[in-house]
Amino acid sequence: MPEGHTTHALAGRLNLAFAGSPVGVSSPQGKFAGGAALLDGLALLDASAWGKHLFAEFAGERWLNVHLGLIGKFSVIPRPAPHGDRPVPVQGQVRLRLLNAAWVGDLRGPTVCAVVTAEKVEQIQSRLGPDPLRPDSDSDLALGRISRSARPIAELLMDQAVLAGVGNVYRCEVLFRHRVDPFRPGREIRTTTWQAIWDDLVMLMPLGVAFGQVLTTDDQVADALQAMAEVADGSAAAQKAVVTGARPGDHFERRFYLYKRTGEPCRVCGSRIRTQLVAGRNLFWCGRCQRRR
Numbered sequence: 587m588p589e590g591h592t593t594h595a596l597a598g599r600l601n602l603a604f605a606g607s608p609v610g611v612s613s614p615q616g617k618f619a620g621g622a623a624l625l626d627g628l629a630l631l632d633a634s635a636w637g638k639h640l641f642a643e644f645a646g647e648r649w650l651n652v653h654l655g656l657i658g659k660f661s662v663i664p665r666p667a668p669h670g671d672r673p674v675p676v677q678g679q680v681r682l683r684l685l686n687a688a689w690v691g692d693l694r695g696p697t698v699c700a701v702v703t704a705e706k707v708e709q710i711q712s713r714l715g716p717d718p719l720r721p722d723s724d725s726d727l728a729l730g731r732i733s734r735s736a737r738p739i740a741e742l743l744m745d746q747a748v749l750a751g752v753g754n755v756y757r758c759e760v761l762f763r764h765r766v767d768p769f770r771p772g773r774e775i776r777t778t779t780w781q782a783i784w785d786d787l788v789m790l791m792p793l794g795v796a797f798g799q800v801l802t803t804d805d806q807v808a809d810a811l812q813a814m815a816e817v818a819d820g821s822a823a824a825q826k827a828v829v830t831g832a833r834p835g836d837h838f839e840r841r842f843y844l845y846k847r848t849g850e851p852c853r854v855c856g857s858r859i860r861t862q863l864v865a866g867r868n869l870f871w872c873g874r875c876q877r878r879r
């Protein structure tokens with residue numbers, strides 16, 4: 587399932603490809619024909635993300651709201667040459683297509699694809715917890731919900747009303763990075779522990795945006811931070827441009843502390859990694875390392 591870094595990277599790519607000029611909007615599959623007709627030919631003003639929700643504002647105060655869900659994919663790629671009016675072939679079930687002279691964006695399999703009002707956007711956002719990738723986010727809002735809850739911290743981190751954008755991989759890995767017992771009730775988690783988790787996500791998730799993959803192990807994080815620092819202004823957007831321009835696919839070896847490593851030895855203590863369903867997804871943890879609260 588795409589996590590928040592995917593949505594934020596997508597918003598950036600939509601802005602790069604489409605912002606500032608009219609966009610051809612259609613629904614090749616037909617399921618979104620009515621919504622597409624409302625947006626077709628309008629200028630896309632700005633795309634942004636809040637957690638796993640994507641919001642694209644069009645002229646005329648119309649907003650496109652997309653949630654990729656478990657299997658959704660939104661590819662935004664340069665339009666195959668020659669550019670111009672020649673039709674771009676449709677592959678698979680394309681719910682929504684965005685098109686201009688240079689780019690084509692095809693959305694397949696989303697949970698949500700809807701044209702909404704500004705009020706509805708506010709309503710959706712008001713139900714979401716703070717997003718570590720949004721500079722205006724207030725981590726205390728999440729702390730307030732966590733510190734009053736009897737639910738395990740591993741479940742709370744997945745609750746988008748508590749914290750927006752974190753999915754299963756970041757959940758498992760960040761709890762391990764801080765050696766936190768995933769089954770501790772939220773109200774037993776120390777304030778300093780929560781602040782350390784939040785600060786870590788604020789540092790880690792932009793690396794996910796920049797490199798298009800979740801990076802959590804100390805060595806890979808150090809390499810990614812180094813690479814970011816070497817880019818002109820150090821911004822995630824600048825790094826993203828470098829990385830996607832040079833190398834398609836994963837930039838780093840796909841490697842985690844815990845994720846999908848059931849039965850394998852913990853990279854720190856050698857104990858076997860365990861797994862259990864928490865909040866509908868497989869939690870992975872190390873029973874020996876993760877005892878803090």
Ligand SMILES: [Zn+2]
Pocket residue numbers: 852853854855856857872873874875876
């Ligand atoms: Zn361990």
